[in-house]
Amino acid sequence: MSPRRSYDQYCSAARALDLVGDRWTLLIVRELLGGPRRYTDLHADLPGVSTDVLASRLKDMERDGLTTRRRLPPPGAAYVYELTARGRDLLPVLQALGRWGEPELGERRPTDAARAHWFALPLLRAVEGQGVVEVRLEEGEFHLRVGAEDGPVYGDGPAPAEPDARLLLDTETCTALAQGELALPDAVRTGRVTVTGDGAVAKALREA
Structure with missing residues (x-):
């Protein structure tokens, strides 16, 4: 394992970048905010990263x-990677970075990869309350753990149990929400997002 590079500056921002400033590190955090992941799953959902770079970043x-x-444990018997509490503390950093980067999204380029769960963090900012929210897009499904204080804040695929709310929307609407061009309550009122479920989150969205 190579020694960690440092900016050698007595500044908390520089110290933070010593840890997470390398290419791919924060995107690995984005993936692991969804819970433990196998190496092969991480590699599949980080298109463009080489196996050597991914292995190096995970070791670092x-x-x-x-x-x-x-x-x-058996029968899985595979290794998984997961965030520590300090790693999970990067959630607001990623959310702030995503908010700052909203104007850069623009039109999707032909070379741009996309995964449904990449919309999880922007939508997590848009939903208020506490509970599990299942989101269905053309690209796939994921679920949010709104207001979660520890553990994963989202998960790929349907919710493991009956969610507090289900959101059905198209990618165009989800992109508008992610870019900050559309507020979720407005999208519900205008019919661009369909809300089902009997939980408090679903009721709050329908009544907003």
């Missing part, structure tokens, strides 16, 4: 206390 993140690695 484990050394720096951002992630841990553990072996699943």
